Amino acid sequence: MSGHQRKLDEQYAAVMENHPFGVALYRPLPTSILRPGSLGYFDEFGAWNLIAHLAEGPGLLAKGLGELEGEIVVAPPDDGIKWGPKISSGTKATKVELSGGIDLGLASGIPLTVSAVYSYSTTKDVGAILLTSAPITYERYFHSNIFKKWVQKNALAILAGWPEVKDHDLWIVTSTFSTKKCAINMWNSHSQGIKVGFTSDIWGIGNAGPSADWVRSQTDEGWAEYSTKGNEKYAVFFGGLKFHYSRLLSGMGMTGLNPRGGPSKFNLPKDPQDPVAEYITSLFDPENDEYFDLHCEEIIECDVESARE
Structure with a gap:
């Protein structure tokens, strides 16, 4: 049953790709748990698992994660769609x-x-x-590099605290369309x-x-x-950054692991073998003796004028 539900979620997202608003949600999610700045992953049931909201600095520290370096630039919300x-x-x-x-x-x-x-x-x-x-309310953050740099520095801490991301891609939500x-x-x-x-x-x-x-x-x-009631809304489309932890055999082929096994200082523009996914870092998980390369794919929504069509 769980696999069937996840298949439905993925099937719906695939057939609705003709709309340039990001990922279509077969099961819309409350904006209290999925909104710009939300960090989490979709599990084997297709359910969204929230880890943290990146705009909440003290909450990140309490979970063993570092704060963002720099300011999140928030676009003015558009609620006239x-x-x-x-x-x-x-x-x-x-x-x-x-x-x-x-x-x-x-x-x-x-x-x-x-x-x-x-x-x-x-x-x-x-x-x-x-x-x-x-x-329809359209909310988004400007710029994505601040989030990529944050994940680069926190990749190992995320892996240690939420090992599920090894098998389920990590998401940072940067935009939503909600109703x-x-x-x-x-x-x-x-x-x-x-x-x-x-x-x-x-x-x-x-x-x-x-x-x-x-x-x-x-x-x-x-x-x-x-x-919904009150100020709550349901997100029907979202855009964001999808990070994939790729397991490697004994560290062979790692793009740029430093000698201590922590995140690499290198940030290559693109993986030459994948024109879509951007290389973020390489890391070693000492607890499980596993090596990973981390790549990022941007799922970007359209501009506001397209959203009005």
Whole structure:
């Protein structure tokens, strides 16, 4: 069951890669545990495990980690974004023609007060749709080098305190798109049509559906809906830095381990064997007699104008 859930998380993120907002979350997470500055990892169940918030200096020291050197530059939050439905590549929207009100045979469970109903289906093996309520809040940090330098200096301490990162990539979140209410559906039937009602029929540019309040069908299976109270929101996309600990055989092939086995002083621009992952450091874990190279991949979100589309 655990492997199945993780597979669903990864599958959803993959089919929603056509949206340039970062990683799509099949199970949206509260911004209290996943927000810019959050440090953690996704375990074998696909669940997010928070280690610390990097903006909280005293909290880092209490966990045996060093404070950030330098100032985190926070971008002004943008909470004026409105989205229509976000759908996976290969998924299309078809307007359901209604006569004399809502045809309950086509859109059961959708109230008569809606102005339009759309059916979403896919031509691929998997289809997905994300519905969000306005406003969408976009939060992010400027610059990533401060975090890379921090991980370089704390790589061994993280490994000692949270050895799970050996098998699960370490993340530093640098951006989120969040909302007070959202609903997600993912299906694998070409013939299945997921129906959604909208309070107006004004098409949102690039959103494959009207940009308005939505009501999902109560008879379609597979929906998961999330809503919050107070100031809490759910992150539906996030961007950040993904760090991978690569085990090495007896230290052979290590890019730049210093003689004492601590983090290297070298910070090569790129691993020539991998044009995406940036080399951060090499280290030796004396407790388990293991050697590692640490690389970083940036999962970056789009600019604000793209986010409004």
